[in-house]
Amino acid sequence: MKTRALTLFCALLPMLAFAQEPAQPTLEELKWVARPIIVFADSPADPRLRQQLAAFEAEPAELEARDVVILVDTDPAANGPLRLAFRPRDFNVIVLGKDGRVAYRKPDPVTVREVIRLIDRMPLRRQEIEDQRTRPLN
Numbered sequence: 001m002k003t004r005a006l007t008l009f010c011a012l013l014p015m016l017a018f019a020q021e022p023a024q025p026t027l028e029e030l031k032w033v034a035r036p037i038i039v040f041a042d043s044p045a046d047p048r049l050r051q052q053l054a055a056f057e058a059e060p061a062e063l064e065a066r067d068v069v070i071l072v073d074t075d076p077a078a079n080g081p082l083r084l085a086f087r088p089r090d091f092n093v094i095v096l097g098k099d100g101r102v103a104y105r106k107p108d109p110v111t112v113r114e115v116i117r118l119i120d121r122m123p124l125r126r127q128e129i130e131d132q133r134t135r136p137l138n
Contacts, residue, residue, distance in 0.1 A: 031099065035067050038096070052110070055111055
């Protein structure tokens, strides 16, 4: 079990920020830079949290290509800024756009496919895709 948890952590490390760490970027710092996905759970042992992180681990390149940053908060007693801003009950997944607005909120784990489809329908993402197509090759 410890090996699997360590492997999962290492695989998600480039895009994973824990809500309890002091070096965590704020939502304001991520605005216009990244698309935060915030995963709330009342305990690090919550099976839904493990399921959600495993889903993200399965397709990190797809999420990274869309500038996704995963934030995890498993301490309801801390009442950190994320919990105060979004007031989750129990398990919750919240997807924000680069503009900082809530684009999706679900009380169950989401699939990466669900997230990708949602992001790819966002106007800013469509603009990013179009800019990549029209960018001249060097």
